[in-house]
Amino acid sequence: AQSVAQPEDQVNVAEGNPLTVKCTYSVSGNPYLFWYVQYPNRGLQFLLKYITGDNLVKGSYGFEAEFNKSQTSFHLKKPSALVSDSALYFCAVRHNTDKLIFGTGTRLQVFP
Amino acid sequence: NAGVTQTPKFRVLKTGQSMTLLCAQDMNHEYMYWYRQDPGMGLRLIHYSVGEGTTAKGEVPDGYNVSRLKKQNFLLGLESAAPSQTSVYFCASSSQGTGANVLTFGAGSRLTVL
Numbered sequence: 001a002q003s004v005a006q007p008e009d010q011v012n013v014a015e016g017n018p019l020t021v022k023c024t025y026s027v028s029g030n031p032y033l034f035w036y037v038q039y040p041n042r043g044l045q046f047l048l049k050y051i052t053g054d055n056l057v058k059g060s061y062g063f064e065a066e067f068n069k070s071q072t073s074f075h076l077k078k079p080s081a082l083v084s085d086s087a088l089y090f091c092a093v094r095h096n097t098d099k100l101i102f103g104t105g106t107r108l109q110v111f112p
Numbered sequence: 113n114a115g116v117t118q119t120p121k122f123r124v125l126k127t128g129q130s131m132t133l134l135c136a137q138d139m140n141h142e143y144m145y146w147y148r149q150d151p152g153m154g155l156r157l158i159h160y161s162v163g164e165g166t167t168a169k170g171e172v173p174d175g176y177n178v179s180r181l182k183k184q185n186f187l188l189g190l191e192s193a194a195p196s197q198t199s200v201y202f203c204a205s206s207s208q209g210t211g212a213n214v215l216t217f218g219a220g221s222r223l224t225v226l
Contacts, residue, residue, distance in 0.1 A: 009152075034213060043116070043202055043217030044155070090154060094213050098143065098162055099170065104154035 002027045004074075004091045006103040013081045014111050021076040021106045023091030032094035033074040035065055038105075039087045047089075050074060061085070081110045114138050118203050118218035125193045125225045133188040133221050135203030143206045144186040145170075145215065146178060148199040155202065161186055193225045 003026045013019045025031055032051055036044040048059025055067045065076045076089060088107050092100040116137045125131055135144065142163050147155040157170030159178040167178045175197060177189045186205075190197060200222050204215040
């Protein structure tokens with residue numbers, strides 16, 4: 001069965017420093033991977049996706065994610081964190097063409 | 113352009129009561145979904161629909177029913193609410209093809225069952 005794991009419940013980073021939010025996946029076949037972000041009291045918003053092609057995927061708000069097939073990982077990154085990036089981040093994998101399976105989420109706290 | 117609208121935003125029920133959550137989207141999306149969000153468990157798919165008149169079970173369908181009589185609406189029903197159904201419920205929609213799996217979410221409906 002398709003699944004994703006987010007090993008960190010929370011990531012803390014100082015403003016201006018690079019950030020990484022980790023995600024590993026388990027799929028049969030080619031993985032379709034996604035990152036979503038949830039700001040307080042809001043629904044999730046799409047950030048980026050990997051379907052095929054370049055292993056480095058660029059998304060919204062300066063975020064990018066690196067697909068690593070040998071490590072079965074799809075980590076979310078940003079070169080310089082902002083306080084406004086503080087939110088809950090979800091990794092997701094396509095289960096079939098109809099639906100996504102989400103990870104448990106990682107809370108990112110960026111401190112001034 | 114409203115996107116995905118959920119009503120109500122908040123509701124408190126007593127055990128055994130019934131209720132319906134309404135989701136409406138104005139983007140002409142084929143696919144619609146109901147998720148629940150619980151601390152430490154992320155989002156879990158309850159039911160989904162791939163088009164008007166269709167529904168399918170997700171990961172945690174027990175205790176819920178859904179209907180998609182019109183393309184723009186997706187209703188989630190609780191026939192006999194239980195405290196375990198206390199959660200935040202999110203509706204989402206997406207288009208087919210290359211837009212599939214890029215979900216647009218509503219703002220959520222917080223349900224408390226006493």
